[in-house]
Amino acid sequence: MIDSPFVIPDQPSAAEAIAHLHDELFLFDDWMDRYQFIIERGQCLPPYPDALKTEDRLVPGCQSRVWLEPIRHERKLYFAGASDAAIVAGLVALLLEVYSGRTPDEIRATPASFLKEWGLIGALSGNRGNGVAAMAERIQRFAAAA
Known part of the structure; x- marks a missing residue:
């Protein structure tokens, strides 16, 4: 059984998660509202233990x-993550x-190009x-090494 702080997906596949997030994000017409949505997503992350906030993570x-931490369970990778900045925690x-x-194969087959396609990368500062x-x-x- 996977437990906190690892994220358990609500959607059955990465593609469905992308579609769901797209629909939610684009309910908002302006980027300030979208940023607020992203920040609120970060506030919903499971608590990340201080013991995992190490340099190697x-x-x-x-x-x-x-910080990112993977765990493998029943042929799937689960991730825990955190940031010290609100917008970044949302990302x-x-x-x-x-x-x-998701399985390592599904992760490798799902590039993060959706972030650029949504205009999210362009709406953020370069850093x-x-x-x-x-x-x-x-x-x-992590997926390639699994």
Whole structure:
């Protein structure tokens, strides 16, 4: 049984999670409302234990501090994540909603290009956009190693 702090997916596949998040995000017409939605997603992340906030779990390339921890359970990867910045915690939540609880094959077959297609990367500062890319790359590396 997977337990806190690992994210359990609400949607049965990464593709369905992407579609669901898209529909929710684009209920809002302006980016300020979308940012608020993203921040609220981050507030819903399971609590990340201080004991896991170690240097080896930090995602390099992020402007803020971001921690990611994978666990493998019954052929699927589950992720726990946190950030010290509200908007970044929301971005972590979006990525984990898509990738946590999926097989390594499904993760590798699901590029994070949806973030760029939605205009999310362009709406963020350059450093934050680079950080999101670094988080997605780290998740892909975990999947490749699994």
